[in-house]
Amino acid sequence: MASNKPKNKKNIFYNIIILILIGVIVVCGFKLGKIYYTYYKGSKTYDKVVEDVQTKEKGMLTINWDKLLKQNKDTKAWLYLNKSEINYPVLQGKTNDQYLRTMPNQEYNVKGSIFIDSRNLNPFQDFMTLIYGHHTQDDTMFTDVANYFKKDGFYKGHENFLLLLPNGEKYKLEIIAGSQIKDDSKLYKFYFNNEIEKQEYINQIIAINKIKEIDTNKIKLNENDKIIMMSTCADFQGSSLRYVVWSKMVKATEEDLKVVESK
Numbered sequence: 001m002a003s004n005k006p007k008n009k010k011n012i013f014y015n016i017i018i019l020i021l022i023g024v025i026v027v028c029g030f031k032l033g034k035i036y037y038t039y040y041k042g043s044k045t046y047d048k049v050v051e052d053v054q055t056k057e058k059g060m061l062t063i064n065w066d067k068l069l070k071q072n073k074d075t076k077a078w079l080y081l082n083k084s085e086i087n088y089p090v091l092q093g094k095t096n097d098q099y100l101r102t103m104p105n106q107e108y109n110v111k112g113s114i115f116i117d118s119r120n121l122n123p124f125q126d127f128m129t130l131i132y133g134h135h136t137q138d139d140t141m142f143t144d145v146a147n148y149f150k151k152d153g154f155y156k157g158h159e160n161f162l163l164l165l166p167n168g169e170k171y172k173l174e175i176i177a178g179s180q181i182k183d184d185s186k187l188y189k190f191y192f193n194n195e196i197e198k199q200e201y202i203n204q205i206i207a208i209n210k211i212k213e214i215d216t217n218k219i220k221l222n223e224n225d226k227i228i229m230m231s232t233c234a235d236f237q238g239s240s241l242r243y244v245v246w247s248k249m250v251k252a253t254e255e256d257l258k259v260v261e262s263k
């Protein structure tokens with residue numbers, strides 16, 4: 001009579017493998033659920049900020065700066081992009097780690113905040129202002145910055161951001177170029193010694209533009225303009241690559257300030 005031992009050993013081996021796989025699925029599911037629950041909590045916090053300080057009078061975006069600055073004195077601006085998830089306060093900490101995983105209400109959350117590089121001495125007055133935001137798996141924060149490269153046709157309807165400042169100034173941010181660069185790129189630059197360096201920088205970013213809908217021949221930009229550079233991760237795996245979009249600050253008209261609700 002043939003022995004059943006080899007067959008039994010094989011069944012035990014398969015059962016162990018199945019149990020291990022089930023365990024992996026359960027652990028991964030738990031971790032994924034935890035991430036999305038954290039995202040959910042973060043979104044609820046931002047929804048509350050919008051509810052507390054933002055109104056749309058006559059279809060135009062208005063921020064109650066007294067309330068917002070009382071919530072967090074590090075707030076430097078409000079950034080909005082029509083038909084997108086970008087509708088956030090912009091902060092600046094003493095270091096770039098301060099708001100990397102911290103929301104405006106000082107609570108820890110992986111979403112973090114939209115924040116200005118701590119090395120920018122005079123945000124929105126310097127020739128260059130650099131703003132960071134996370135590329136999240138729930139399509140919030142600065143994910144829509146990445147969508148200029150990941151989604152065909154995203155540029156159409158998203159040609160301009162709105163930027164509101166606490167002093168009452170309102171700007172349209174006209175997108176002039178976008179590209180994918182490394183996190184140690186020399187294009188992350190804050191200090192310019194003269195007008196020649198500024199013009200050289202402008203020439204560089206126009207030359208590497210990857211947003212195909214932008215006709216760089218029609219871009220009107222010079223060393224007297226103010227540039228906003230928005231940066232986000234290229235993926236979720238710790239890559240050194242970044243998606244970046246450059247825009248020019250232009251005084252907003254009433255027409256520019258008319259908002260279209262988020263998607």
